[in-house]
Amino acid sequence: MLKVGLLGAGRIGQVHAVNIAGNARSSLVAVSDMHQPAAEKLAAEYGAEARSSDAILSDPAIDAVLIATSTDTHSDLIEAAAKAGKAVLCEKPVDLSLERAQQCLKAVEGTGKPVMIGFNRRFDPNFAALKVSLQKGQIGKAELLAVTSFDPAPPPVSYIKVSGGLFRDMMIHDFDMANFLMGEAPVTVRAVGSSIVDPEIGAAGDVDTAVVTLTYADGRIAVIKNSRRAVYGYDQRVELLGSDGLLQAGNMLENTVVRSTVDGVVSGKPTYFFLERYMPAYAAEWQAFVDAVLDGAKMPVTLKDGIAALAMAEAATESARTGQAVDLKG
Amino acid sequence: MLKVGLLGAGRIGQVHAVNIAGNARSSLVAVSDMHQPAAEKLAAEYGAEARSSDAILSDPAIDAVLIATSTDTHSDLIEAAAKAGKAVLCEKPVDLSLERAQQCLKAVEGTGKPVMIGFNRRFDPNFAALKVSLQKGQIGKAELLAVTSFDPAPPPVSYIKVSGGLFRDMMIHDFDMANFLMGEAPVTVRAVGSSIVDPEIGAAGDVDTAVVTLTYADGRIAVIKNSRRAVYGYDQRVELLGSDGLLQAGNMLENTVVRSTVDGVVSGKPTYFFLERYMPAYAAEWQAFVDAVLDGAKMPVTLKDGIAALAMAEAATESARTGQAVDLKG
Amino acid sequence: MLKVGLLGAGRIGQVHAVNIAGNARSSLVAVSDMHQPAAEKLAAEYGAEARSSDAILSDPAIDAVLIATSTDTHSDLIEAAAKAGKAVLCEKPVDLSLERAQQCLKAVEGTGKPVMIGFNRRFDPNFAALKVSLQKGQIGKAELLAVTSFDPAPPPVSYIKVSGGLFRDMMIHDFDMANFLMGEAPVTVRAVGSSIVDPEIGAAGDVDTAVVTLTYADGRIAVIKNSRRAVYGYDQRVELLGSDGLLQAGNMLENTVVRSTVDGVVSGKPTYFFLERYMPAYAAEWQAFVDAVLDGAKMPVTLKDGIAALAMAEAATESARTGQAVDLKG
Amino acid sequence: MLKVGLLGAGRIGQVHAVNIAGNARSSLVAVSDMHQPAAEKLAAEYGAEARSSDAILSDPAIDAVLIATSTDTHSDLIEAAAKAGKAVLCEKPVDLSLERAQQCLKAVEGTGKPVMIGFNRRFDPNFAALKVSLQKGQIGKAELLAVTSFDPAPPPVSYIKVSGGLFRDMMIHDFDMANFLMGEAPVTVRAVGSSIVDPEIGAAGDVDTAVVTLTYADGRIAVIKNSRRAVYGYDQRVELLGSDGLLQAGNMLENTVVRSTVDGVVSGKPTYFFLERYMPAYAAEWQAFVDAVLDGAKMPVTLKDGIAALAMAEAATESARTGQAVDLKG
Incomplete structure (x- = not known):
């Protein structure tokens, strides 16, 4: 039984709490949040304790932590948790700064503790089944990947401003999906983007509609389409x-x-947003983490995977800004 | 908070235990089963107690019971529970004997306690949404209903022999679906059936493939198709x-x-069987029961509904045997 | 090259004219119609001559006739054409009277001339592909057939009165489809019907909504649903x-x-009615007839097939009237 | 009645012959082909005459010509035909050289004769219906277009060598589709391509898999995916x-x-290739041409449209070669 501390009691923390508590191999021991009442409320629902993050990290009875705090705290918490001997599952993205994320990786590697990044879409039953079919050779060799990922509605501009931009905040999932399905990172990233959905997003220095083309060493190609607005619902296709x-x-x-x-x-619309669509994925993700920790297996998504996607997001951000292709460092 | 005793710890009892324990408005207090170790095992999983049925029924701290025992015990347990002041949710069918079920109804009516019959398919999100669309008038007046209901594989002949036959055991769900959607019982039932899937089923006096036609007072028509075998999975369409x-x-x-x-x-197959397909329906069914009991609302499916479907099953059984149309008594 | 006379220049005659003239193995030589200007107009479009039916039948240069006249003339024209040595393709139904149709069969058998009945749906690419799959054994042994056949809107009551009723006029196609797919005639027919779409249809002695159940000697079952009104278009499914x-x-x-x-x-509706849906089927039907005549092969749909469907229509009409099952004579 | 001369009796010429001869407002008078027996054979099928191209162009009784010859002859024949006073429908592309196509435009403009370029996909019932929906405002303002266009199998390398390359030969259709749906030309073209399907295609200096991103002045984006190989059939989606x-x-x-x-x-595959998929589009295209000529209406696809697509193909070819974005001249 994996004893778990949950850092962050916001919307995504609450999703994870259900899965931690509901899983036969894990139990939710403690919850922390910057906003103490939120931690108390969530802890109470699952018979857990509300504590500070430090108290959770220093408790030797806790085996693992799930980091669901704001992005700017991820790297620090991953490092602290690993150094404290915890297994870690951290929400994406690792960091908004690629450099900081790489420092984090170095720090963590020294500890030997397992760290998983929460790219939940790898665990979506549909995308996972697609990957299985590919691995079975049912369509031969992959040649041309297309990922479509549209949100139902844009977030507030206040969120946009601290998000790191569409490529780091939203398309990072699709970069990881490309890495998951193509089995390696691309060599070159080309991005175009515009703020056609909402000019305020453009005024905030971000884009809301974007297309990224990835090219691979052996000639394979991937293309990712993102929009912050699909009024009919969350549109997630591969x-x-x-x-x-x-x-x-x-x-x-x-x-x-x-x-x-x-x-x-007239038929039904796509389920509305990521909580509706990816609830089974979050449960499967948690199961995969627990199994890997308890059984001593390889993490299904590593910190390196998180950094690889972040590097692509950074390259895409630059490409969209300059209009030039950006080569990824090997 | 509704305190619940679960009678029956078999396959379907285990499904209900998840929902009773997982619902924010109910808690699982006690579990009984003819086979004591089964009750103990299930109770332990949810921090409940294993007790006898009698002990559960006589415990004034228990508000409601869920009856998931074998069919031949349903009527007795419904009566006993209602007399003991419990709200009751009983799995279908009420009984294999229409006469016995009607006695049960009389006995229960005297108690004034709410009894719901577990026609879970009314709570399937798809069938429920279809009903909502109908009620909104989106297709005008209903005229011709077709229900397709195929199991993936026939049960063992030993089960067939005690099942009451296809019409009482399997098609009873579809009779209730017809009542649910057409809003009233039909006046005449015509059934044909054969044992084309497995002659052993025929030798046991039952059919494995059947079509029933229902006609209504105002000229509307419904047709139900059943087969015990659809190798591609559980096929449930309306x-x-x-x-x-x-x-x-x-x-x-x-x-x-x-x-x-x-x-x-090639696309995906239907989910395999009723546990996979109807898990959300079981949860919604339980929610509807809890809400109705705690809020003092009308039961969404009544004992009378259970008897109406049973009367149709009896008529269909006779019609298939004699080749004649059978009129239902008003 | 098959030289063809077309009897009947109405809506369905015009459909056939396109196919006769457009087929590389047939040419349209002459057209007749009770209403002479209609024959002249249609003949002119295809460089054919307008003649009387008698003149067509007595012309030794004409190899085949297509009978697209009103139903009450079918038997007489089939007989006359066969006696005149023509190959015959006659629109369905053979006759409204089963007895008269059987006389016609006897008369024709004496001539040895090939007669095909125009059950065009056998040649629909979708139903034909379904049959091919069945014949290849891709679903094993057929057990339970369901045919859905809804018209977009009811015909005028004046038409209903001379149509012979829904079972002879509309469902006869579905009876033939059942025979086509099940490979034999059923032993018993059970029908229910009502005039729920339009009470005027009921007042005219007919039904507009009907369900027929067919049972076969080996226990197989088929069910046919008909409605004269499906506002979203012509609904034709098997x-x-x-x-x-x-x-x-x-x-x-x-x-x-x-x-x-x-x-x-929102996706597209079914194509509106039989001309839109079955245009490829009419062309394939004509091709099959021409090939069979010119190559001396077996007719793909025979006069006996037409009579078998008519016998089922008659039985269904009686069953719907009496409420009793009707056995077909072997 | 439009009297038509057909230049070119190859595969695509034969498709057009069916439509010219089958259309109520046009008749096929003469056919030419470099290979005289091919012209004779096709002419004979439709009661037309086999002639030289010059004889067709100089015949004052001929109103229009359809140019279905090899691409290198298009510009010359368009000019000659327009100067001879014919209305012209010419197969795509106008030319492999953008410069030559622009000369052709100047020469034709002097004649005042209508010239249409055969971008048949605009007349596909599906794409045409999509455009109608867009024009009705049913999805508001267009923001992000994706065109998928995969051939079932690559052509022989000998064809590749004279084709002008994937962007001019294959993707030119998709460039026109983008122009058709977005209502204007893009400002910048970015292309990536590789020869992953067949290295021989790469050795011939061409690509077989490509993605092009188009950006528009107002921030809209379009992306086109092409592959020369989709083993399941012709995949054409927008x-x-x-x-x-x-x-x-x-x-x-x-x-x-x-x-x-x-x-x-398992469901059916896409229709195999362009003849199967676009046969209705070719007929509708011809109808649109005939109607425009006879009714003096505007050509639905102009020579300028042909040149716009060609300019995009040229830009994409350059972009794929250099790895740089290419701006289109206004």
């Missing part, structure tokens, strides 16, 4: 052309009802 | 033609992956 | 459960465009 | 995100049959 066929993973729908009238044939 | 359109509720699929190769375009 | 799987053939859609908005996901 | 929703136009399928077995749910 499509991979291979030498022997095509794999597509589509959206989950609200329900399977189809209504045919004189106005057309 | 289709309702109305004066202004058609509503269809389809299967949930394993995943959304589509693979296109020279051999064709 | 679904066949077998021991190793399920085959479904669906509608052709107006186009493949899917529109996702806050109101839902 | 997807357009707007401020109020998403439009998707998908493939036409072989048939609507769906087969569910233990191995999964």
Whole structure:
């Protein structure tokens, strides 16, 4: 049984609390949050204790921590937790600064403690099944990947300003998806972006609509489309052309009802946003982490994976700014 | 908070235990089972006590019982529980004997206690959404209903022999679905059936493939198709033609992956069986029961609903045997 | 090159004219119609001559006739044409009277001339592909067939009165589809029907909504649903459960465009009516007839097939009237 | 009635011959081909005459010519035909040389004769319906376009060598589709490509897999994916995100049959190649040309449209070669 401390009791922390408490191999021991009442409320729901982060990290009875705090604290907490001997699952992104993330990696490697980054989409049943099919060779060799990832509505501009920008905040998931499916990092990143959804986003120095092209050493190509607004719901699809066929993973729908009238044939919309779509993915992610820690297996998503995606986000940010292709360092 | 005793710790009892324990408005206090170790094991998982049924029924601290025992005990337990002042949620069917079920109804009516029958499919998100669309008038007046309900594989013949037959054991769900969607009972039942899947089922006096036609006072028609074997998975669909359109509720699929190769375009199969397909329905059913009991609202599915479906099953059994149409008594 | 006379220049005659003239192995020589200007107009479009039916039948240069006149003339014209040595393709139904149709069969058998009945749906690419899959054994042995056949809107009551009723006029196609797919006639027919779409149809002695159950000697079952009104378009589907799987053939859609908005996901409706849906089927039907005549092969749909479907229509009409099951004579 | 001369009796010329001869407002008068027997054979099928191109162009009784010859002859024939007073429908591309195409435009403008370029996909019922929906404002303002266009199998390398390269030969259709849907040309073209399908194609100086990103003056973005190999068939899809929703136009399928077995749910593949998919588009294209000429309306696709697409192809070719973004001249 893995004894777990949860750092961060916000929206995503609450999602993780359900899975930590509901998992047969883990128990939620303690919760911390900058806002103490939030920690107390969440802890109470699961019979856990509200504590400070320091108290959690220094408690030898706690085996693992899940870091669901704000991004600017991730690197510090990962380092502190690993040094305190905890296994770590940290929400994405590792950091907004690639340099800081790389320092974090060095610090952590010294400890030998397992650190996993929360790229939950790898555990989505649809994307995971697509990967299994690919690995079985059912479409031969992968050649051309297309990832579509649209949010239902843009976040407030106040959030945009501290987010690190679309490439670090939103597309970072898709960069990791590309790495997950293509099995390696690309060599060159080309990005274009604009603030066509909301000019305020542009005024804040960010884009809300973007297309990134990734090219690989052996000639394979990937393309990622992002938009901050798809009014019909969270649109999360992957499509991979291979030498022997095509794999597509589509959206989950609200329900399977189809209504045919004189106005057309109407079916359900995609589930609204990431909590609805990825709830099973969060549970599977946690299961994978617990199993890896308890069974001494390899982390399914590593800190290096987190840094690889961050490097692509940084390259895309630069490419979108300069209009030039950016080569990734090997 | 509703304090609940669970009678029956078998497969379906275990499903209910998850929902009772996981619901914010109910807690699982005690579990009973003919096979004591099964009760103990399940109780231990949820911090409940293993007791006898009698001990549960006589405990004034228990507000409600969920009856998930074998069918032949349902009527007795419903009566005993209602007399002991408990709210009751009982798995379908009420009884294999229509007469006994009607006695049970009389006995329960005297107590004034709420009894709900577990027709879980009414709470399936897809069928529920279809009903909402119908009630909103989106297809006008219902005219022609078609229910398709295929199991992935037939049960053992030993089970068939004590099941009451396909119409009472399997199609009873579809009779209730017809009542749920058409809003009233039909006037006449016509059934045909055969044992084409497995002659052993025929030798046991039952059918494994059947079609029932229901006709209503105002000319509406419903048709139900059942088969004990659909090798591709649990096939559960409803289709309702109305004066202004058609509503269809389809299967949930394993995943959304589509693979296109020279051999064709392959998508996921329906989820395998009722546990996979109807897990959300069981949770919603329990929520509806808890809400109705705690808020003093009307039971969403009543004992009378259970008896109405049973009367249709009895009529269908007779019709399939005699080849004649059978009129239902008003 | 098959030289063809077309009897009947109405809506369906015009469809056939396109195919006769457009086929590389046939040419349209002459057209007749009770309404002479209609024959002249159609003949002129294809460089054919307008003549009387008698003149067409007595012309030794004409090899085959296509009978697209009103139903009450079919038997007489089939007989006359066969006696005149013509190959015959006659629109369905053979006759409204089963007895008269059987006389016609006897008369024709004496001539040895090939007669095909125009059950065009056997040649629909979707239903034909379903049959091919079945014949390849891809779903094992057929067990339970369901045919859905809804018209977009009811015909005028004046048409209903001379149509012979829904079972002879509309469902006869579905009876033939059942025979086509099940490979034999059923032993018993059970029908229910009502005039829920339009009470005027009921006042005219007919039904507009009906369900027929067919049972076969070996226990297989088929069910057919008909409605005269599906406001979203012509709904023509077949679904066949077998021991190793399920085959479904669906509608052709107006186009493949899917529109996702806050109101839902909207796709195209089925093509509107039989001319839109079955145009490729009419062309394939004509090709099959021409090939069979010119190559001396077996007719793909025979006069006996037409009579078998008519016998089922008659039995269904009686069953719907009496409420009793009707056994077909072997 | 438009009297038409067809220049070129190859595969695509034969497609056009069917439509010219089958259209109620046009007749096929004469056919030419470098290979005289091919012209004779095709002419004979439609009761037309085989002639030289010069004889067709100099015949005052001929109103229009359809140019379906090899690409290197297009510009010369367009000029000659326009100067001879013919209306012209010419297959794409206008030319492999943008400069030569621009000369051709100047020469033609002097004649005042209507010239249409055969971008048949604009007339595909699916893409045309998508455009209608967009024009009706059903998804608000277009923001992000994605065009997927995969051939089933690469052409022989001998063809590749004279094709002008993937961007001029294959993606030119998609450039025109982008112009058709976005309503204007982009300002910048970014292309990546590789020869991952067949190294021989790379050795011939071309690519077989490519992604092009187009950016527009107002911030809109389009992305086009091409591959020379999709083993499951011709994959032709368009997807357009707007401020109020998403439009998707998908493939036409072989048939609507769906087969569910233990191995999964199998549906039909896309129709195999452009002849199967775009036959209705070719007929609609011809109808649009005939109507525009006879009714004196504006050409639905102009020579300028052909040149705009060619300019994008040239820019993409350069971008793929240099790795740099290429700005289009206004």
